[in-house]
Amino acid sequence: MKNRAAYMTELNKMEIREVPVPEPKEGEVLIRVEYVGICGSDVHYFHDGRCGDFVVDGEFMLGHEAGGVVEKLGPGVTTLAVGAGARHYLRAVRILQIRQI
Numbered sequence: 001m002k003n004r005a006a007y008m009t010e011l012n013k014m015e016i017r018e019v020p021v022p023e024p025k026e027g028e029v030l031i032r033v034e035y036v037g038i039c040g041s042d043v044h045y046f047h048d049g050r051c052g053d054f055v056v057d058g059e060f061m062l063g064h065e066a067g068g069v070v071e072k073l074g075p076g077v078t079t080l081a082v083g084a085g086a087r088h089y090l091r092a093v094r095i096l097q098i099r100q101i
Contacts, residue, residue: 002018003018003019003020003021004016004017004018004019005017005019005061005063006061006062006063007059007060007061007062008045008046008056008059008060008061008062009059011046011047011048011049012046012047014046014062023072023074024072024073024074024077025074025075026074026075026076027074027075027076027077028074028077029070029071029072029073029074029077029080029086030070030071030072030073030074031066031068031069031070031071031086032068032069032070032071033066033067033068034067034068034069035066035067035068036063036064036065036066037063037065037066038062038063039064039065042062042063042064045060045062046062067085067086068085068086069083069084069085069086070082070083070084070085070086
């Protein structure tokens with residue numbers, strides 16, 4: 001499985017990288033992301049290096065509004081099932097498997 005992520009490497013510069021696919025830990029799920037939205041905060045990070053009080057310090061993975069399908073459950077997850085649709089504002093996402101960018 002390919003796992004691509006968009007990294008802001010400096011102001012107005014971005015790279016698409018392949019990153020490892022982690023195993024979901026306790027209470028986490030692995031989501032096969034089918035789409036990712038770019039929101040206003042991403043645009044501010046990319047052009048200004050900040051959004052509100054948050055200042056980007058070093059490389060930064062963009063994109064946090066995503067949707068897809070639950071691929072794998074971590075231990076203790078009982079409220080979702082593999083194959084279920086997943087749409088959410090994803091904070092602190094550890095994995096984004098993106099089919100197309």
